[in-house]
Amino acid sequence: MEDWSARASELYDGGFRPMFIDGDWCAARSGAVIDARNPADGSLLATVPKGDSADIDRAVAAARKAFEGPWSKFTPFERQALLLRIAEGFEAEWESLCLSDTLDMGMPIQRTLANSRRVLGMLRFYAGQAVMIHGNTIPNSFPGEIYSSTVREPVGVVGAIIPWNAPIAGSVWKIAPALATGCTVVLKPSEEASLTVLMIARIMQNAGLPDGVLNIVTGHGSDAGAALAAHPDVDKIVFTGSTATGQAIARAATGNLKKVSLELGGKSPVIVCKDADIDKAVPVAAMAVFANSGQICIAGSRLFVAREIHDEFVRRVAEFASNLKIGHGIATDTDIGPIITARQAERIAGFLAAGADEGAEVLAGGNRADRPDLAGGHFIQPTVFGGVTDQMSIAREEIFGPVISALPFDTIDEVVARANATPYGLAAGVFSTNLGTAHKLAHRIKAGSVWVNMYHAIDPAVPFGGVKMSGYGREGGTEHMEEYLDTKAIWINT
Numbered sequence: 001m002e003d004w005s006a007r008a009s010e011l012y013d014g015g016f017r018p019m020f021i022d023g024d025w026c027a028a029r030s031g032a033v034i035d036a037r038n039p040a041d042g043s044l045l046a047t048v049p050k051g052d053s054a055d056i057d058r059a060v061a062a063a064r065k066a067f068e069g070p071w072s073k074f075t076p077f078e079r080q081a082l083l084l085r086i087a088e089g090f091e092a093e094w095e096s097l098c099l100s101d102t103l104d105m106g107m108p109i110q111r112t113l114a115n116s117r118r119v120l121g122m123l124r125f126y127a128g129q130a131v132m133i134h135g136n137t138i139p140n141s142f143p144g145e146i147y148s149s150t151v152r153e154p155v156g157v158v159g160a161i162i163p164w165n166a167p168i169a170g171s172v173w174k175i176a177p178a179l180a181t182g183c184t185v186v187l188k189p190s191e192e193a194s195l196t197v198l199m200i201a202r203i204m205q206n207a208g209l210p211d212g213v214l215n216i217v218t219g220h221g222s223d224a225g226a227a228l229a230a231h232p233d234v235d236k237i238v239f240t241g242s243t244a245t246g247q248a249i250a251r252a253a254t255g256n257l258k259k260v261s262l263e264l265g266g267k268s269p270v271i272v273c274k275d276a277d278i279d280k281a282v283p284v285a286a287m288a289v290f291a292n293s294g295q296i297c298i299a300g301s302r303l304f305v306a307r308e309i310h311d312e313f314v315r316r317v318a319e320f321a322s323n324l325k326i327g328h329g330i331a332t333d334t335d336i337g338p339i340i341t342a343r344q345a346e347r348i349a350g351f352l353a354a355g356a357d358e359g360a361e362v363l364a365g366g367n368r369a370d371r372p373d374l375a376g377g378h379f380i381q382p383t384v385f386g387g388v389t390d391q392m393s394i395a396r397e398e399i400f401g402p403v404i405s406a407l408p409f410d411t412i413d414e415v416v417a418r419a420n421a422t423p424y425g426l427a428a429g430v431f432s433t434n435l436g437t438a439h440k441l442a443h444r445i446k447a448g449s450v451w452v453n454m455y456h457a458i459d460p461a462v463p464f465g466g467v468k469m470s471g472y473g474r475e476g477g478t479e480h481m482e483e484y485l486d487t488k489a490i491w492i493n494t
């Protein structure tokens with residue numbers, strides 16, 4: 001087993017890590033800082049600037065200057081070459097990036113390392129897309145020789161705001177399409193996990209990104225984030241985070257009618273039909289929630305199981321949960337790492353208590369994980385609740401923790417109605433060996449992604465996003481490029 005702890009102390013020593021504006025590595029104008037702590041043990045990794053509206057103003061001005069200046073002169077082929085150099089930089093620094101994420105937000109190192117294919121793929125996918133942007137010539141109804149055509153133009157300065165639960169993929173999925181289309185970016189990472197995003201900016205700078213094209217302002221949502229969302233010189237906001245914050249951002253964006261895309265929360269259903277391959281479905285259905293300790297937007301936290309197989313299936317999911325290893329993310333055999341903050345762990349513990357109070361049966365876990373070696377961190381046992389009804393809070397609200405609510409069902413029509421009876425519509429899973437049933441469910445469930453006999457697949461080439469209160473806009477695929485482009489019509493009277 002590789003020992004990551006020595007490398008961990010080399011990476012972060014409690015010192016100050018500046019933010020990145022206009023090519024400069026700088027402190028906040030106010031001089032204030034935020035502590036970046038390891039959620040596994042509470043230790044101080046570093047401090048980062050507590051940026052506010054003054055820093056956002058500076059970053060937006062730099063992004064505007066770069067957008068209208070040097071960056072606008074880059075050809076699509078030059079942007080492509082730059083993205084490919086950035087991908088090489090990521091590959092060279094991959095282990096340090098993953099270790100940084102594990103230390104800063106707790107994701108087990110095995111999982112961060114395994115994400116490489118997706119993140120490197122994103123950079124290379126958008127490098128390919130950079131040279132595929134084109135308009136059309138369109139026949140029109142005017143008499144004479146009047147020609148009409150379209151060109152695609154970058155929307156301009158993009159404000160990107162991301163959560164803490166997947167900083168590498170979360171930031172690359174905002175920055176790479178912006179660079180591919182010729183936009184510039186001001187990115188505000190979460191106050192809970194900024195360190196890896198700063199490392200990413202360093203890699204991009206070293207790859208030759210001109211000053212001002214990417215700016216990172218670290219800080220809190222209530223000041224730096226709100227200032228970015230409301231900024232009159234930002235043309236587009238791309239946001240990933242909770243539904244409540246997404247609503248606040250959409251409201252703030254009305255001032256200059258900037259465009260907005262929102263990737264928000266979920267309460268995703270996983271439906272296990274009576275003809276499912278149980279051996280294959282049990283670990284996938286369990287990890288649909290327990291991956292990253294349940295701190296993923298697509299967590300399949302409502303487990304609907306056909307009554308005929310319900311008891312056996314749920315017993316096996318509970319057994320699987322009880323065998324997961326809880327520990328520090330840098331231990332290579334850890335399955336369940338820490339929860340990001342004491343506040344978030346408190347919130348999850350509240351749902352555990354509510355589930356028990358409302359009459360659900362604890363089949364696995366059900367408590368905080370208190371062991372001497374976990375002191376200082378915030379750990380929750382992977383939990384499976386049986387006997388859940390649709391009305392219980394654990395079946396309705398996004399918990400963002402390692403908690404499964406198991407619910408029996410009798411018919412396909414019934415489970416479709418129950419699965420869709422939620423304000424959210426981000427993702428869903430279906431397990432069935434019957435192609436007809438699988439198709440029927442995949443088409444009738446209201447969600448941005450439906451996985452059949454699998455879960456979690458996210459790919460740069462395939463669009464991802466939500467419907468209903470899980471947001472609007474898509475990341476991935478050619479749809480994603482549309483989010484960063486405007487269409488201009490050009491008319492020529494010869």
Ligand code: NAD
Pocket residue numbers: 161162163164165188189190191219220221222224225226227229240241242243245246248249263264265266296297298398400426466470
């Ligand atoms: P959050 O909404 O609290 O914060 C997300 C980001 O928004 C942070 O950077 C925060 O500083 C900033 N922010 C907070 N208030 C703001 C404001 N008023 N104006 C501007 N910015 C503000 O979310 P979180 O707790 O960091 O992350 C968890 C949430 O994110 C969950 O709901 C989860 O489902 C969601 N999420 C969704 C996706 C997706 O792709 N759909 C992916 C990951 C996480």
